[in-house]
Amino acid sequence: MPHRHDLNPRVSVDNVILGFDDENLNVLLIGRSLADGKMDDVLALPGDLIYENENLDMAAQRVLHELTGLTNLFLQQAGAFGDPDRLSKPKDRAWLKTVRQEPEVRVITIAYFTLINMHEFAPQPASFAQSVQWVPIQDIGDLAFDHNQILKTCLSRLQETIAIKPVGFNLLPTKFTLGQLHKLYEAILEKPLDKRNFRRKIQKLGILTHLDEKQAGVPHKPSRFYKFNEIKYRELAETGFDNFGF
Amino acid sequence: MPHRHDLNPRVSVDNVILGFDDENLNVLLIGRSLADGKMDDVLALPGDLIYENENLDMAAQRVLHELTGLTNLFLQQAGAFGDPDRLSKPKDRAWLKTVRQEPEVRVITIAYFTLINMHEFAPQPASFAQSVQWVPIQDIGDLAFDHNQILKTCLSRLQETIAIKPVGFNLLPTKFTLGQLHKLYEAILEKPLDKRNFRRKIQKLGILTHLDEKQAGVPHKPSRFYKFNEIKYRELAETGFDNFGF
DNA sequence: CTTGGTAGTGTATTATTGACACTAAGAATT
DNA sequence: AATTCTTAGTGTCAATAATACACTACCAAG
Known part of the structure; x- marks a missing residue:
């Protein structure tokens, strides 16, 4: 009916x-x-x-x-x-x-x-x-x-x-700098994040792997490249973390 | 087309x-x-x-x-x-x-x-x-x-x-005890929460008002009643809190 | 060789979390 | 009246996390 x-x-x-x-x-x-x-x-x-x-x-x-x-x-x-x-x-x-x-x-x-x-x-x-x-x-x-x-x-x-999953990596090239990642989080969250605190926190997660490669041709100190470590991310996700809150 | x-x-x-x-x-x-x-x-x-x-x-x-x-x-x-x-x-x-x-x-x-x-x-x-x-x-x-x-x-x-908003109050009578609220959070989150830590945290939010009334007729120490203080909740919400994580 | 611009680093303070055990009050039973 | 049962209610310490903050290093361009 x-x-x-x-x-x-x-x-x-x-x-x-x-x-x-x-x-x-x-x-x-x-x-x-x-x-x-x-x-x-x-x-x-x-x-x-x-x-x-x-x-x-x-x-x-x-x-x-x-x-x-x-x-x-x-x-x-x-x-x-x-x-x-x-x-x-x-x-x-x-x-x-x-x-x-x-x-x-x-x-x-x-x-x-x-x-x-x-x-x-x-x-x-x-x-x-x-x-x-x-x-x-x-x-x-x-x-x-x-x-x-x-x-x-x-x-x-x-x-x-x-704040729960590091989905942001999809927005970056496979190799990226911490500066890029930092600016990305600021753009998404629409607020400034302290540089040193951001770096400390994101690195403590252990899902970044640094490459033996640096920026070239930049008119300032070259930055290291990192890549997202999906394997470590999955390990972390399975043990059940709660948040990436910044 | x-x-x-x-x-x-x-x-x-x-x-x-x-x-x-x-x-x-x-x-x-x-x-x-x-x-x-x-x-x-x-x-x-x-x-x-x-x-x-x-x-x-x-x-x-x-x-x-x-x-x-x-x-x-x-x-x-x-x-x-x-x-x-x-x-x-x-x-x-x-x-x-x-x-x-x-x-x-x-x-x-x-x-x-x-x-x-x-x-x-x-x-x-x-x-x-x-x-x-x-x-x-x-x-x-x-x-x-x-x-x-x-x-x-x-x-x-x-x-x-x-974890973001204290919506749980909708599930309780207008006056309720901290014990009820505690069990409710445990039921929703499907995990045990330490009693003292729960009480400390929920009370620090300042959105509970205690009444001058106690349980009656219970075969144990009577509990105070509280009510949800919506005005203080709105104040809190406007200044921008992030979470109620337990 | 100076300038401009970003990379990269550490510490001290404060706030939050998590673990943990006993006394208090009322009702029911004996 | 005393005992028992049950939930209420409370504080501290240690570990962890959050925050605020300033200088040097490196590269390119002029």
Whole structure:
């Protein structure tokens, strides 16, 4: 006996794909093309409706793969967003009309976030007939739909997650300096961290391995390179640590 | 241009409603009635398809209200569950046939959890032509659909949440003893906590106010009653604390 | 050879955590 | 009245973790 006001919605996933450029967190956003061939001035998170035979995680992985070619990444669900009016801003409605057979149907979306090394993916200006670009989070204006809200939620979830698991390593090249890692944590947590205390704490975890290699060509004292030691990380995770709180 | 494999699912909410009886965490579960009027032996989380004009949070509040009469409670989203086969266990399919016009349609559910004072709601044996019962979490067997997985996720989220916010007070009467609070934290965190250290820490937060009242009629030293001081809690929350880790 | 810029290091103070054992009060039983 | 049972309530010490803080080392560019 379905209730007569039951809803028959669509379900999508939207991905907050974060990258780090040694200075700021960036989000991968797409521009929408309008009917007249021009680009909308409103940016959006990449997302898609889910397919019949895939689960939610698979749909999120697919969206990420189709956009960046990247596969098999850490991709964490951050929540479901389903306000009835989440697609009803005028610009959003205009765009939906050009692209959907059913622009009026309600869409509930499941948000995911993931962290990638920015240098592993350089946006192709014309990929998918959409513009794709990295945007520093502090430069982000009004996004499409409820995507500002989704982004905010994902950033909060990232802050919580990084206090429990060192997921940040996904954002860095395989070899990195402690300075980069330090700036990354500051960018994610949005607060300054004392350099010596940060170094002491992160090194005490024992999940960093230093390489016998240093920066070259930098106009200052060269820094050692480190890599993330996944084996020691797993050992640590199994014995049950609680937090990486900074 | 919707993709030809796009999905046209239903969306529901499922609630993990937790109560505490001074000993164990309990979950409010419903029994399903079958076509022949008998009760299915499989219990399920209370849930419902969402309506056209309500958002996800409202749907979860509605389910809670219809079941318990309670309103306006802390209700936290724990995640979306949408595996294509999440409704496909034989018993679940049999039950769906008796109750739905479209037993085959895929349903994606958004899970919420909430904490209530068990004594504020005593299940009525016959409400909604379903059985409703409190079940201690350690006695829970196979639930309907993917509800075991949902429950597990919600309990983990509760453990994380209580480390950040003292949400546990929702589970207790307005006046309670430190002993009750202590046992509650042990039940939620599933580990013993040292009595003196627990008391010291929880009292240092300054969000408890002791009443000039003691237990009466107990066959042992009577305990003081305390109440949760929401005003001091808000002050504390605004100045930005990090955790209540135990 | 000076300048600018980042890398890298140690210590002292304070706050927090964790381990640990006995007395106090009431009710029930004898 | 005394005993027993049960939970309430309390303090200290040691180890660990958090915080605040300033200088030298190294490289490139001018």
